[in-house]
Amino acid sequence: MKEKFDIIVIGAGLSSLMFLVKYVKKHPQQKILLLDKDHDKKNDQTFCVWQGPDIINLTEEFDIQPKKVWGKIMLDFQNRSIKKVMSPYNYKAYDGKKTLSSLLRSCKKNITYKNNCEVVQVKKNGLFYVITKDSSVYSSQTLVDSRHYHNTYDSKEMLYQAFYGSEVEMPTNTFDETTVTLMSFKENKNDIEFTYILPYTKKIALIETTFFAKNPNINDIKLKHEEKLKQYGKYTLLRSEEGILPMGNIKTDKEGSYLKIGISAGMIRPSSGYSMIRIANWINQIEDTELNQQNLSKFRFKSPWLLNWLDKQFLKVCFYRPEMAPELFMSLFSKAKIGSVVRFMADKPTINDVIAVIQALPKKIMIKYLIK
Numbered sequence: 467m468k469e470k471f472d473i474i475v476i477g478a479g480l481s482s483l484m485f486l487v488k489y490v491k492k493h494p495q496q497k498i499l500l501l502d503k504d505h506d507k508k509n510d511q512t513f514c515v516w517q518g519p520d521i522i523n524l525t526e527e528f529d530i531q532p533k534k535v536w537g538k539i540m541l542d543f544q545n546r547s548i549k550k551v552m553s554p555y556n557y558k559a560y561d562g563k564k565t566l567s568s569l570l571r572s573c574k575k576n577i578t579y580k581n582n583c584e585v586v587q588v589k590k591n592g593l594f595y596v597i598t599k600d601s602s603v604y605s606s607q608t609l610v611d612s613r614h615y616h617n618t619y620d621s622k623e624m625l626y627q628a629f630y631g632s633e634v635e636m637p638t639n640t641f642d643e644t645t646v647t648l649m650s651f652k653e654n655k656n657d658i659e660f661t662y663i664l665p666y667t668k669k670i671a672l673i674e675t676t677f678f679a680k681n682p683n684i685n686d687i688k689l690k691h692e693e694k695l696k697q698y699g700k701y702t703l704l705r706s707e708e709g710i711l712p713m714g715n716i717k718t719d720k721e722g723s724y725l726k727i728g729i730s731a732g733m734i735r736p737s738s739g740y741s742m743i744r745i746a747n748w749i750n751q752i753e754d755t756e757l758n759q760q761n762l763s764k765f766r767f768k769s770p771w772l773l774n775w776l777d778k779q780f781l782k783v784c785f786y787r788p789e790m791a792p793e794l795f796m797s798l799f800s801k802a803k804i805g806s807v808v809r810f811m812a813d814k815p816t817i818n819d820v821i822a823v824i825q826a827l828p829k830k831i832m833i834k835y836l837i838k
């Protein structure tokens with residue numbers, strides 16, 4: 467069977483689905499095919515975002531419901547701890563499986579969706595991209611690709627955020643459900659290591675062991691994580707999640723005859739590994755233009771240069787002096803106003819926020835790396 471489409475999208479992950487939810491509403495006449503290798507969405511991701519004034523409201527824009535909203539965060543290192551009330555801002559967690567399923571439901575009736583459909587090869591036949599799957603041949607002049615490509619990053623000063631997390635249920639009240647532990651640092655000379663805790667209730671929390679490292683090994687991190695969990699005594703394991711996310715500078719894809727989106731298009735923040743807000747901001751900037759082969763450039767993601775520059779300085783410190791990184795983050799959260807930090811983390815800083823962030827960083831570290 468041969469079928470032609472206006473657009474073929476590879477991968478039904480976060481970037482594709484958020485894009486399609488908005489795009490198909492504006493262009494219901496286009497015939498779109500969405501292909502994903504998996505049968506179903508797994509319960510193995512949690513998407514957290516900063517929300518509040520001047521930041522795109524994901525619940526309203528994408529009709530998705532958060533699992534939990536927190537108004538307070540804390541960080542600690544050695545015997546120092548910082549607690550911040552974030553009002554009018556907050557930190558929201560979206561359940562990965564529910565969010566992706568909800569986004570898929572919102573756009574499914576306007577597209578052709580095929581799961582269990584791994585794209586192994588895309589051939590070019592004249593102006594058309596051609597994908598063959600079993601006895602079906604799909605073709606389109608316009609291709610959107612959200613698969614992850616590791617060679618799209620500059621290898622210089624490349625770090626990865628690697629983490630292993632467990633959602634656990636304790637027999638007794640254990641967690642402060644009002645406060646997210648953003649970074650509880652451990653002393654480590656070679657890598658940046660911290661625990662991240664999302665307390666859903668007094669008894670249930672997602673506890674993650676996270677590393678920013680040059681060459682992380684997820685099995686080693688899992689072992690460290692299991693060791694860490696022993697401090698909680700008896701618990702029930704509800705589910706687990708893991709990831710290795712690039713923290714580096716993307717080689718910008720200005721040309722090319724197809725549209726890359728998602729992680730491999732730089733839609734992941736180099737200094738934090740967050741991408742949901744960045745994806746939403748990108749979609750918001752796309753005008754009502756119809757996506758076709760002639761206007762791909764209007765859809766290409768361009769990362770904000772000032773944020774990129776500042777992220778680069780963060781990454782240099784994390785790369786060359788990982789033992790100094792806890793001080794960098796502690797200083798940022800203790801000295802800058804929380805609104806400036808949150809807007810900075812959510813890709814929406816004003817110039818004053820950027821200045822506030824730079825001023826909050828330890829001078830002796832930053833001066834050295836700003837000019838390196």
Ligand SMILES: Cc1cc2nc3c(=O)[nH]c(=O)nc-3n(C[C@H](O)[C@H](O)[C@H](O)COP(=O)(O)OP(=O)(O)OC[C@H]3O[C@@H](n4cnc5c(N)ncnc54)[C@H](O)[C@@H]3O)c2cc1C
Pocket residue numbers: 476477478479480481482501502503504510511512513514515583584585586612613614707708709710711727728729730739740741742743
């Ligand atoms: C466990 C975890 C937690 C995270 N937490 C956060 C967070 O708290 N906040 C945040 O902002 N970001 C977070 N991220 C980072 C980021 O938001 C996600 O990785 C996000 O899913 C990236 O979107 P994407 O579209 O680029 O990739 P994906 O969502 O991974 O989508 C890619 C899709 O392509 C499909 N695919 C791959 N290869 C093929 C193929 N050959 N053929 C067909 N289909 C294919 C995959 O099945 C997948 O559905 C997290 C990531 C992970 C892994």
